[in-house]
Amino acid sequence: MSKVATRFAPSPTGALHIGGVRTALFNWLYSKNQKGTFHLRIEDTDIERSKDEYKFQIIKSLKWIGIEHDGDEYIQSKKINDHVNIVNELLKNNHAYKCYCSSEEIEEQKKRARQKKLPYIYNRKWRDLTEAVAPKNIKPVIRFKSKIDGTSILKDLVQGDVEIENSTIEDFIILRNDGTPTYNLSATVDDHQMSMTHIIRGDDHKINTFKQIQIYIAMKWDLPQFAHIPLIHTIEGKKLSKRDNASTLDDYSKIGIMPDALRNYLLRLGWSYEDKEIFTLEESIKYFNLKGIGKSPSKLDMSRILSMNEHYIKTIDENDLYQQLLKYCELFKHKIENTKREKIKSSLTFLKNKAKTLEDIHNNSKYIIFDEIDQNQEDFKLIDSNAKKIISDFSKEISAIKDLNRVTLEPVINNLIESYKTNFKGVGQPLRIALTGSKFGPGIYDIIISLGKDETQKRLNKIV
């Protein structure tokens, strides 16, 4: 058996869809698990819609999540000559024929089929007609002579044996009347020329496979193995589309989902390995197999993505988290000044505590990042005259303290609770709002200590 080679073959007509990312991930993981290679093929033959910027975006997205392809990317449009040559060979060997039906004629057939509520299938009119009777004014398309009798079986590595009546596969077009090859032909030729051993793709391609297999057989090429994975659905159970809120990688990265977390989530969506939930990159390569892929479609669940991300935030190396946070802020928020960076770094242990995303950490860090607190915020209304007195007292009390820490701070807070006959919340909440502008956030001691005495007093005195 030759070395395993897989591929991911997106068309560069838009941003990479999260379903595509999973397909790419499975292909990549399988090849790495088998010590094989993974290739990227750009199917850019739809000239109207294909754009270079999408190609770069796709490569960038894959890299973001940890996938890199082996070798150069294979550009399908550069191989059109090869595809046409194969079409001619099929024609010569009587596996294909020219079809001179006009588009009106085809439309008419489709219309009639619709009226009779029958499935449309091309009537094979030109399969046996000689070119002598061909109309001169029509440029022909070339159709593949598909099998009519019997059944075909696809031995799918995920779906099992899938059997289909050959008569349900029409004589599909392999070359358009403008001389360009169509998808099923091009994809097959490319997969063969790239020496692919395993085709792992969405099960929306399952029917195409029966067409493609016939081309392999006609050309006497070795068949690759096929594995059709179920599609991802929305939480409502519908097919995931670009219109759905979060379906591209950018949608996730901009809210602060980390690549490793999304990779782990996607890995477990439709695939499992016993009860294991958390997989490092190395583990996912080590354990990935086709056997673990389920046959039923799975739904995208944001709360699981979030909790996976939360898990990574809490468990990864803090310095790594810090680096990812800086990158995230620079990309989606704003660059953070050097003086603030050190403070954030040393405070990360508690800043990350309440966060599910990098955006949450950024929000928790705002009181450090910004020197001015916007007093027009809603939460400031919670500070009444009594609260102002507490704030003022607190500010005076800490003047005498040399070293601000939990031990020196606690008695001050406790005394205030007692003298104002209130509880911790009664003292802590006004202080937090005064210092950060929000009633939510890190623990009050953490805030005060991270800010330092001068800054704390400065902010408190502004209120009163």
Next chain:
RNA sequence: GGUCCCUUCGUCUAUCGGUUAGGACAGCUGGUUUUCAUCCUGCAAAGGGGGGUUCGAUUCCCCCAGGGACCGCCA
């Protein structure tokens, strides 16, 4: 409409015919933390329906229902 695929807690899933049907996320309790969050207890939560095969079916077979994919001179 035709062809093909799918169907276990709300969600992702485990189960190689015999299990109190397990885990994780979400949900809800309780506890720690003198707010919130974290963390820790615990609870609740599933085999679509109907027939077979079998001593025994979530597991094997058939039918039905529901859902999905495909049915382009797009990829």
